[in-house]
Amino acid sequence: MNSEKALFTSSVHLQEDDTNSTNKLAHRHTGDNVLQFRDDENLEEIILKTKSLNINSQELSEWSQVFIDYINPLILTAISAFVRLYRIDSSNKVVWDEAHFGKFGSHYLKHEFYFDVHPPLGKLLVGLSGFLAGYKGDFKFESGMTYPDDCNYVLMRCFNSLFGILCTPLAYKTGVLLGYSQLTVWFLSLSVIFEMISLTLSKFILLDSMLLFFTVLAYYCLAKVHTLRVTNEILTRKGTKALIFMGFSIGCVCSVKWVGLFVTVLIGIYILYDLLIKSYQLVSTSQLNYKIYVLHWISRILTLIVYPVIIYLLCFKIHFIVLNHSGPGDGSISTLLQASLEGNTIKQGPRSVAFGSMITLRSQGLSPNLIHSHDHLYPEGSQLQQVTTYGFKDANNNFLVEFDVDSGSRGEYAVLEPLANETGNFHTLVRNGDTIRLVHEVTGCFLHAEPIPAPVSRHHFEVSCFADLDTNDLRDEWIIEISEQEKSPSHHFQNEDPEEIHPISTNFRLRHKILGCYLSSTGYSYPSWGFQQGEVACKHAFLKKDKNTWWNVEDHINSKLETPPHQYVAPEPKFWKEFILLNYGMLASNNALVPDPDKFDKLSSEWWEWPFLMTGIRLCAWGATDVKYFLIGNPVVTWSSTLALLLFMFYCLNRAIKFQRQLIHYDVFDKDWNAFLIQGIMPFLGWFLHYFPFIIMGRVKYLHHYVPALYFAILISGFMLETLIYKKANRIMSWLIYGAMYTSVVGSFWYLKDLALGMDGPASTFKHLKILSSWMV
């Protein structure tokens, strides 16, 4: 039955110029819908019926079906594999962002904790490829370094390249599912094969080809779901399988890079559209009953929301499980998570903080960094020394606990060695409600707040570091308010005094004695004068639960007190909390990647340059002996897709006006409408969703950000070719035009192939490849 069905759909698409049969088909489809609901078992009968409606269609020979289903995609995949794997080993140096992603892979192999702006799945796969290649993770992956013998980088690159290669059969199958003629399907596949940005990127250890693969997979699944929706088979086993696959692809694409959210939104829009139509059917027609309607909702929620979220969470769970050693990302994670890592660098001194202790303070807010001060002043406001939060460990994070001003004026100090007339007091423990002053160890100033607006969050007060031990300023005083004591799992540490400050496990707030506000991280970054470090402000927090005002002691050094006899066992970090913190951290660092408009960056480019290929990227060093790669798109593919997008907008306007004028007609269950929806409107929306956010994004942008959008633009090229040429022109004309398109796609690749396959020899021999003057070949 299945093969019959497949045969039927493809034959329909091959003879669409016959309007009579199209009209009949339209009726058939709508008829189907009603019938289907009444009785699911009638399926076979319907197929028989519809088949009989189709008398005019010429039966395709079984052989051509075999070609369409198996042989053609195999041929195309083989071509794709050849151009992607050819000379994959030619550069034995670390190229482009391999420096990042290779390194992250190494961290997984060595189980060292690191921080990155992207979710873990792609990098886990890189780690897996390293594992398969027998690589131990010892290579530093510094840009331009030569690979050592023990790192089988070729296998790692091949593994990554696999994702690039697999895009081809998927694109092919998508084309077939969308109902395109073989001519168009070949055009789509060839465009995907010879699209040079993704081609070049799939030769290296990068995340882009995985991202593209999962994006292409997601659209393939959408096309699949669409065909099943049209024939009303969503709630069958086949339909559920397709939905599950779609959920899987969404989950994966979002776990590789957040860019995957855009294709998720695309699918979300489609699903909402579908459900909206179903709601209307439920309310205004008798085609649906409540049970089925609710079932539709449940199936979508389970497969497209719950399932992808589980995949995303699972990736992070694995991330946390694998990375159980201390590593370079330590500085910006919560103390508890750090304490759970083997070989962590926390200096665990005595179990209670006393006056005179040296401590570092970590925020419990959404950016869990250490409070920091350095020898630079605020350019505005108080113009005193800056106080920030900082994600790396250094001596400028160290603060000393000092008595309040009152004791200071009595000559009682805990920080300095006492002079003759002063009392050194080194054994008083800090208790809940005590007034303290915090001395910055390196610059010797006090943590201080003024009732003036903070530099970024103008509605909070500014926190600075002011004066030195010889001054007594009441605005240096802070009161300790303990919020929570976390319990150690070890029985040795069950009886700690809840009124004292214990490193790692005590969460507390610091209230400014005079202003009544709380020391707080705000989650914003200072501009360049503050080196993009996190802002610290004094905040009127009405909610005790505002975690931005919560702090804990991380390092604690006090040689005057006794260290405990047993090694302290820190409380277990909570997965949910760490998950949220990590994701927020990713978001924050992503937003912090803002380029300086005054600094020329030859790698980055602007969104408006991409559809025209104004600038490419040199992926590696440009010496005469280097194998050089230049990242640029295939001009024919990119430019024709841009033209197609423009044409498509006019086409839509034309269709809309004709529809409004009732020169043409679309109906929600119309075959024409459904084909237009999945072939034209959804890919265009996909392009828009993958492109528009980059227009409004402040973040630094690169050419390869256009790759997913370009895939959708290629689909639009296919749509315009099919609509304007295949359906309009006669057979010979369309063969000619398609032939010309194939030749120019392959030809332009052939001409520029050295850019993507690697240029050996001095750059001057490749001058002819510089098609536009802005390309820095």
Next chain:
Amino acid sequence: MPFQEKPPRLPPGYKVGKFRVFHSTVLSPPKVNGTLLSKFDHFLIVFLLSLAFIIRLYNLPYPPRVVFDEVHFGSFARDYFRGEFFVDVHPPLVKLVFYWIALTLKWDGKFPFEQIGDLYDTEVPYVAMRLFSALCGIGTVVLTFLILRLSNCRSLVALIGALLVLIENSLVIQSRAILLDCPLIFFMTIAIYGYKKQRMIEPLSTKWFKALLLCGIGLGLTVSSKLTGLFTIAWVGVLTIIELWNYIGDLHVTVQQLYLHFAARVVALIIVPLTIYLSVFQIHFISLPYNGSGSGAMSPNFKSSLIDSDELRNMPVEVSYGSTVTIKHNNLESYLHSHDHNYPGGSKEQQVSLYGFSPDENNEWIIETKNKNREGQLQSRFRPVKDGDIIRLYHNTTGKYLHVNDIRPPISEHDYSNEVSCHGDRELLGDINYEFKVRIMNKKSHATNNLPMIKLRATESIFQLIHQGTKCVMLSHAEKLPNWGFGQNEVLCVNEPTIPNTFWYIETNSHPLLNNDTENYARVKFPPYTFLEKIWEYHKAMVRINKSFTDDHVYSSKAETWPFVLRGINYFSNEISDKLTDEEGSHIYLLGNLAIYYVAFFLLMWGIAKLFFVLIKNMNPFIIPYEPLATSIYIQNSFEIILGWALHYFPSFYMKRQLFLHHYLPALFFSILLIAQFIEYQVSRRRLFGYFIMASVVLSAVYCYITFIPIIYGTDWTRAACNNAKWFRGWDFDCMTYTH
């Protein structure tokens, strides 16, 4: 299938088309008849007018002092009076009107409008100028009544709507001073009225086109008063597109008629407003023939079109060593500047910045060779500066040389950027850190030959200055120095910078040998500057100035607080100036009418939700949507109003400049219309409930108005009552102003 399930009879307004039914665009008589004015309406208009005269004109001459932004608009009138060129962020129409009023009343143009609270002298016709604003406010009230009548509101409801506009505190206060907002809103209501009117007239008739034309004129006047008018244009634009879309869908409208619809709108809504806008600017340029505060922000080519620019026109074109020059930033049109103040941090040397005003002695630099020269040596002979030359720049008034330190600049502290300062003295020997290479990058469009690419030529060559010690390129950008740098733009030196901000050119050039020797040394030549070039450059300057309003103002507020009136603006308080002994304490403080603001905001939210549901309901492809007339009128009108509100309000969220409560007023006007529309809907459905709502809204609005009368009109108040009236923390009117 939809056709099988459609009701046997079509709902009114629908016709059968080829494939499906469509909505006819023919006006429905009951709808049109409901908008015709009766005798009673005329009586109500007269009543409204008399009430408006009392409420809006009461005590208008008080205070006889400069109130709030009268500082700006008064001094612009003064600039017009003197014909001195200025640049302002707003288009000139209303400023010109204020000037004309002052002119006809024989003002002497002397009063300087220096700061808020200055006592007007007897020559200033400030009452007449305020009267214009107030009359616009009164006109707005009457037009509100007419607009509401055209929106199918019954006379009583229209009266109530107009009454709400009449007593809305912020509109009253705004209409009593020499400000742009009330004329703006008045012109906007003309456009709305015209638009609404043409909707109720048989299309393509002469009367219809007149109404459309009125809308276009209103739009032209609005956008010539303030660029906020662009949002009004967008409002009319969106509604027009929807209207045309409906005409396209009406199969009984022929294609020829469709073209006529389109053409009429292009003429009335695009060409007419554009003509008005451009003419206003032409008048502006004609009125300002002399150099003034704004000429620093314009290019020399622009300036050459001003009458008193002889010096500029007779300037030698070739720049020599020893020339005294002003160096201008090509993008920001501001001068390289230094003054006798040091950086508080960094090198602690003398500040270098960009300054927007000329002439100023501190903008002058002398181009010198890289070695020490005898005093006057360079001035004694002509030696042109060529592309690639190494020069030093001597700051004449402070006697220091331009210098780059390998220290991070004060604001943009990046590794690759260096601080630019002034240091050293006349005795400075050769030092690579004071040397700059001149690299000519481009020439200005008025250059007639290729010479400016080889030799440095004033106003023609565009060049970079490359510091020799660190190889960085000197640039400046929109980033500003804090108070210690007087809010002037930061100048810095960046390694491998982006290009646009590194371009400089020489604006004025003076050399004792060249200045008077017109025989041997060529002069600068400017081709005539066309009107459109002028307009374009003026707009670039407007945008630049608008962007630069970024510093905190005590009374600025954020857009999200406006509908809730969380913050007001102190317009006038006679504590600022020395109070005359016999003067009562008085205070004018801009606050919204709490009842109106909150009711309107609630109805807006409710309306948005309702529209959303109606949209979802009407998208249903299986039914033909139908609503009773009252409901469809309410939905159509509330869509228009909410769109207007959103278009005038939401752009504020994207503006980075400082914003004030009075920027909400155009959006507020729309939201008041919504209140009336809602009352009308309720009255037509549930008469008693509707009247109850009407009464409660009006009573609470009147209460809010009466309570704050003292800070509207600046009349006397008691401290106790004043303190009681501080309903929110952000309302910081000063109760100590009052004597008891």
